[in-house]
Amino acid sequence: MIDTLVQDLRYAVRTLAKSPGFTTVAVLTLALGIGANAGVFSLMYQVLLRPLPVPQPDRLVNLAAPGPIPGSQSCGIAGDCGALFSYPMFRDLEREQTVLTGLAAHRDLGASVSAPDAAPFTGEGLYVSGSYFPILGVRAALGRLLAPSDDRDISTGFVTVLSWDTWQTHFGADTAVVGRELRVNGQALTVVGVAPRGFEGTTLGISPLLYVPISMRGRLDPGFHGFENRRNYWIYVFGRLKPGVSLAQASADLNAVYHPIIGDVEAPLQNGMSDQTMIQFKAKRVVLTAGARGQSREHTDGRTPVLLLFAVTGIVLLIACANIANLLLTRGAGRAMEMAVRLALGASRRRLVGQLLTESLLLAALGGAASLVVAGWTLSAVASLLPAEATGGLQFTLDAAVLGFTAAVALGTGLVFGLFPAWHSTRTVVMTAVRASAGQVSGARSAARFRDSLVTGQIALATALLAVAGLFVKSMANVSRVELGMDVDNVVTFAISPERAGYDTTRTRALYDRVETALAALPGATAVTSSLVPLLAGDNWGNDVWIPGFPTGPDVDRSARYNEVGAGYFAALGVPLLAGREFTLADRRGAPRVAVVNRAFTRKFGLARSAVGSFLSFQGPDSINVRIVGIVPDVKYSQVKDTVPPVFYLPWRQSSHVPFLYLYVRTARPQGALREIPMALKGIDPGLPVEELRTMPEQIRESVFLDRMIGLLSTAFAALATLLAAVGLYGVLAYSVAQRTREIGLRIALGADGPRVRRFVLRQVSGMLAIGGAIGIAGALGLGRAARSLLFGLTGDDPLVLALALLVLALVALGAAYVPARRATRVDPMIALRTE
């Protein structure tokens, strides 16, 4: 068998080398098809499949408790609000449960880090319980990891563990880092160890700079007081099943612990809760789910777009396979004689099929190797379309999983496109083939039908992809036309977090004034303002509101979004006032409390246009003392595509605690401002990092990155698919014309003119186009339905888009058919009829 394989391989190399044109086209086609798949697979693997790099990740479980969560909640990237627990509940469960080796808690942390002899840096870290690392089972690369003794008591664990990347990048992999003191958000912490290489926490989307005991949140986040409040939901929890314990057993045991706490301890704390809500609250259960991949919203949010892209690239690969199969069938027809001779010399059909499959697999292997380059390009393209915040924990390199996938796909495609041509090419009646001089191959009709079916299939797939790409392009266009309600084309934004850098409240306020003054002095600056909640960054800050005359029952929806903004906010952002005035520098602490509301707010709370002068409260019904001084139009708040919610604006200068601020500079020179702002801040405080510096148009582009990414990638893949389908159609028609030269010559000799001959050829195209187009449209409708959650402003069956897709493909098909049709009209009947 090895001997046969070596022979076949040697012959395959020689055969492919003898046809460089065919080999190049086939390898390139495969490289494009397999490479695009491999690139998207890398993304899909990381987002949907990759387990945590810890021992036995399948024994990890995530906890959630969906249901009413009265009080305050702050969801993060690790999951939705239903997955949050309060600190006291976490400790209760940790203490009482018996079916898990332990429970771990974590929460993301905005960190500003400074150290002697190291440049300050900012990013995200993780608050983790002392049980976090022991439950995961990871070992320190240097020193030790956090342990239960580090968070036994609140605010006493002055230690931190660096991530491997932080240690490499910011501390030069210095082994003497253990024992060094850092300042994290102004708090001195001692480095006790470095996490292992390749471990990036348990939340996809966050690459933690460092890990801090969760009990230290009060120290690093001034103003936080959530350790004893059972109505403050802010931490995520996971655990590890004990050996022999199933998910069901663990769930039953945990709920046996959970229910009494809910019923006896937490239910009595829910003042003002309606009876119906109380029933739901008491019926809450702890839900356990598989935790092998950690906890992250990106697993669910990324599912549909990633799977869609994978399906699209899969379709491109199918079209590529169809092209190669057609090429091989054509070559097979030309090798009929060789096959007949081999059969006559004693080869079995199985042997010949094996020989031809070896050639196909060799082609596939070459294509697979070349595809790694295309996979790299695909990953680079995806990386360029993702904002920095969405890439935490993602790698855009080719790892073992991708290489394995590429090899498997290459093998599979080799079999897919090689099997039928191999089987068909060996279906030869020997004596007919060796004596026939006209080259007519037995079974030619079945081969022709198969070729036409392949091209029809390619047309169908390309039509579906074109239609889907059209839907996403239209969706992207709809998003770009969304009225933001403000003019931010020449606005630059950035953030500063003074409290993390050690500033107290007084110094922080003085700093903000100095910064605004410095920004106003920048060349070209025409307006400066600020806000606590960044614009169009996905942030949502909400609170209940009390307004005289508005119902106040327990189940009444009184929520509204809010923002704390600087003086001249609306004018700086190009938002006109509908009534009243906007905030000035006089609206500061000690002055009467004021607010500005948007139109959605007035509609929700039943305030007429004369809302100016009305009062509201966000601190309970007993202090309705905030006067509405202005009304503004509905301005986009968190996401471009979301409906504008009811929003009330407060002047941040009247707030007691402003730990960080987002600043906005309207300028005639946005690019210049991007260079000058860091210099201006350095002149005020060199140790204060400038965060998230960008223009507002960039900010908006990043906020719709998913739409852009899917629109651009699906268009690129659809274009590739259409090109491949056109090449396939051209090949089939060219071969068909060559095979029917005699017939065409005869028709011309009998009086057929050019148009008739062209129609004769194009009739073949029209059949494939009609059937392929119809199937493609059906496929597009299915894909559109699956992707409707990603579309904006249109449904998945937009008739204009579908019609355009069909039209584009028809034009491309006719273009591909033009040359063969023209060649047919130029057949010389005398030559053709003499030709055998």
Next chain:
Amino acid sequence: MSGAGCQVPAATGDGPEALVPGARPLAPDTWNPTPMISLSNIEKSFPQADGRLFVLRRISLDVAAGDFVTIMGPSGAGKSTLLAVLGMLDGDWTGEYRLLEHAVHKMKHKDRIALGKQYVGFVFQQYHLIDDLTVAENLAMPLSYRDVKPDDREAAVADTLDRFGMVAKKNLYPRQLSGGQQQLVAVARAVIHRPALLLADEPTGNLHSSQGKDIMALFRELNAAGTTIVQVTHSEDNAKYGKRVIQLRDGWVVN
């Protein structure tokens, strides 16, 4: 083509030595009076709209071991079809066909193919060498399809190259050879596995007359060494190399 250097071993009492496992060495027909090939009422036809078109009609003939038979007749007489039936390349016929002790008409397709592999070599009019294989590799191909081990294969190829005076050409490709040389290689390929029966379909049809003579002389030598040969030809001169002639016309044996 140079005819010199084609050394075919003289006939011995033992007949050609079997190279392929399972192949039986044959004795001259003086030791084995039963015909090697026996056809009885062989017929082949194709369905047509108004009945059937017969290509072979009630063919009955015997070929003795060591015989050199020429089949002649006009175009469309069924000569090549008869050759294909003899060589197991065509299984769609009726009647009885015995090859040695094997009742071919009773065998399944797979068994017929195996039988043909064991006993038959074929020479085509158009040489039909594989263009992408060297002379040596073309010779090795039939042995490879008969699962001959690589070492034995190499030895057999070397021996055959030597016998046919082609050692210097072993690494050349067919396109680098003349027509006569190519046909020589084709004949060598057909006999490398020492078949008991050699079938040749117009073996000199694409050659010059002098090249054709050399090939026919080679056939005579092979026959003298014990190989049974059945050839199809239009050439009376070629027919003279054989021991007897069978005439076909419209599918019938007419002599």
